[in-house]
Amino acid sequence: MAKHLKNFWLNSMSDTNDKTQKTGAIIYLRVSTEEQVDNYSLDTQLDICKKEAERRGYSVLEVFREEGRSAKTIRDRPTLIELLEYCRKNRKNIGAVIVYRLDRISRQTADYLAIRKKLTEIDITLISASEPTGDTPTERFIETMLAGFAQMDNDVRGERSRNGMKARFLSGLPNGNIPLGYKSKNGYAVKDAEVFNILKSAWDQMAMGTKSLREMAEILNKQGLVASQKGRAEKLIRAQTLSCIFRNKFYAGKLTSRKYGLEVQGQHAPMITEEQFYKVQAILDGRNRNNAPELSKRNQDNPSFPLRRIIKCSRCKNSFTGAWSKGKKSRYGYYFCQKRCGTGSSVPVKVIEDTTSQLLDRISLQPETVKLINAYLKQAYFLRLGALRNKREEADTELKKIYELRQSLIEKNLNGVYSDDIFKEQNKLLEEKIGGLQAAKSDSVIDKYNLETITTFIQNKFTNLNDTFESSLLKQKRVLMCSIFPEGLNWSYPGYSNTQINPFYRCLIDVQEHKVKLGTPGGIRTPD
Known part of the structure; x- marks a missing residue:
């Protein structure tokens, strides 16, 4: 703001000693959205300011309107800047700037006094149509006090706004933009x-x-x-x-x-x-x-070594990596322990591929097993579907009761039956219950999975894991292997040893090997 006022003052130093009576006046209007509700619209201000100009013997030369602006600095008030420039250029004809209230110029006392001082230096009086203003010491004192009250009111509003935002945050309600979703x-x-x-x-x-x-x-x-x-x-x-x-x-x-x-x-x-x-x-x-795949590094891996960082050294537990070795006539791929601890030395890619192929063939599911599992899944799915529907209905019923209870609580608070403190305490408890029930409803999504897609996927992908692995892209291969072998593949020459299989997939293998039976849809049970 100081920069704008400095330019205004330097450009207006000439001809300031001309004390001839000037009868022209400028009207400046500003209103915020909130003030329109309180009947402070621009048209209302204009009517009052015109009557004040007529009463004081001024003719209105120009009207400047600043609509819907609530700015903290003058640089955010283009119409006010335009008014000051207009006053500088036409200072010989302008005797007064008339506003509805002093806080129309600024709610900051220092800013207001600085603007008033510069206008006074070019012999332009600042007049409020609804407050006492003038050039006597008493009138100037009152004017300064009014400007101070405007700033205090602005500061109080700001503090209330900040306190309100914090209270809203503490109650669990967001301020500002709502996240996507x-x-x-x-x-x-x-x-x-x-x-x-x-x-x-x-x-x-x-x-x-x-x-x-x-x-x-x-x-x-x-x-x-x-x-x-x-x-x-x-x-x-x-x-x-x-x-x-x-x-x-x-x-x-x-x-x-x-x-x-x-x-x-x-x-x-x-x-x-x-x-x-x-x-x-x-x-x-x-x-x-x-x-899970280390995305930033693994995306750069060579597809010739899809099992690097999945195979683990059985001795030092570090991951295997892969590299090419150049021979006399060709290049040869090898997997080896990153720590080079000596377990099996370097293992040719072909050995790893053959061993992995044998392992996947051994744990692939037979078509008959897949049919049995899919039939069980369908039965369990529809039972679960009914349970989820019941859960949502129960949550809706409970929510309805709580909303009715909260409405009753509000009415009793308004009627003075419950104090504000009791109301806040009880309302918080109800809000917590509402949040829990809403979360329960969210967890009870009944159309989250497509049953047909799942059963088809199992049938196509798990009856021949080796073909699935070979026909997959690099990332898909890693997803497949990490899903079945979450702890990785332990290599101890000449093959894999003590490799842990995903518990869920292990159950499917046990069903196939008749180690467990598929019982009621409540789960999988061991034989009697």
């Missing part, structure tokens, strides 16, 4: 149904550790998901956007604030669990302990 409704963050489900699926895929941020962005863009904010154009999802999304604890039902240094439980329905959130953080940080 949610929308604002009556001051609450609620699910944006279509986007919510797409983004929840993205979290699930990230938690598997099989996709990079760039790959996830491509998938979401193909699904038509866009990143947009109120008042801004829609744009494609990018890796940087997803990085912010997957780092935001809002999706786990929490609100965090750097400003307050606090984390609170949000009132919105969480998209994921905290456990899943931290699992994704570990993957993004490269600290995943469950052998």
Whole structure:
């Protein structure tokens, strides 16, 4: 602001000693949206200011209107800057600037006094149409006090706004923009149904550790998901956007604030669990302990060595890597322990491939076993479907009761039956119950999986694991092997030893080998 006033003052130093009576006046109008409700519209101000100009013997030369602006500095008030420049150029004809109230010029006392001083130096009087202003010591004192009250009122409003925002945060309600997947409704963050489900699926895929941020962005863009904010154009999802999304604890039902240094439980329905959130953080940080592919490094791997970092040394427990050795006539591929501890020395790629092929053939499921398992899955699926429907119906019934109870609580508070403190305490308990029931409903999604897709996938992929492995892309090969062998493949020359198979897949093998029977859909039981 000082820069604008300095220029205004330097350009207006000439002809300031001309004391001839000037009868022209400028009217400056400014109103915010809130003040229009209180009958402070621009037309109302203009009518009052014109009457004041007529009463004082001024003719109105120009009217400057500043609509809907609530700025803290003069640089954010282009119409006021234009008015000051107009006064400088036409100072010989202008005797007064008339405003409805002094705080129309500025709510900051120092700014107001600086503007008034510069206008006075070029013989222009600042007049309030609704407050006492003038050139006597008493009138100037009152004018300064009024400007001070305007600043105090502005500061009090700012403090109330800040306190209100903090109270809103502490109660679990978000301030500012609502993250993608949610929308604002009556001051609450609620699910944006279509986007919510797409983004929840993205979290699930990230938690598997099989996709990079760039790959996830491509998938979401193909699904038509866009990143947009109120008042801004829609744009494609990018890796940087997803990085912010997957780092935001809002999706786990929490609100965090750097400003307050606090984390609170949000009132919105969480998209994921905290456990899943931290699992994704570990993957993004490269600290995943469950052998999910290390995306930043593995994407650069040579497809000739698909099992590097999956095969483990049985002696030192370090991962095997792969490299080429140049012979006289050709190159030869080898897997070897990164620590070179001497276990089996270097193992030719062909030996690893043959051994892996034999292992996959040995644990592949027979077609009859797959049919039995798929039949069991269908039976269990429909039983589960009914249970989930019942769970959602029970949650809806309980929610209805709680909403009625909360309405009764509000009415009793308004009627003075319950104090504000008791109301807040009881309302908080009800909000917690509502949040829990909403989360339960969210977990009871009955159309999350396509049964036909699952059974077809099992039949096509698990009856011949070796063919599935050979026909897959590099990343798919690693997903397959890490899913079946979560702890990796232990190599002890001349083959794999003590290799742990995923417990779920181990159950399928045991069914095939008649070690366990498929019982009721409650689970898998051992023979009597």
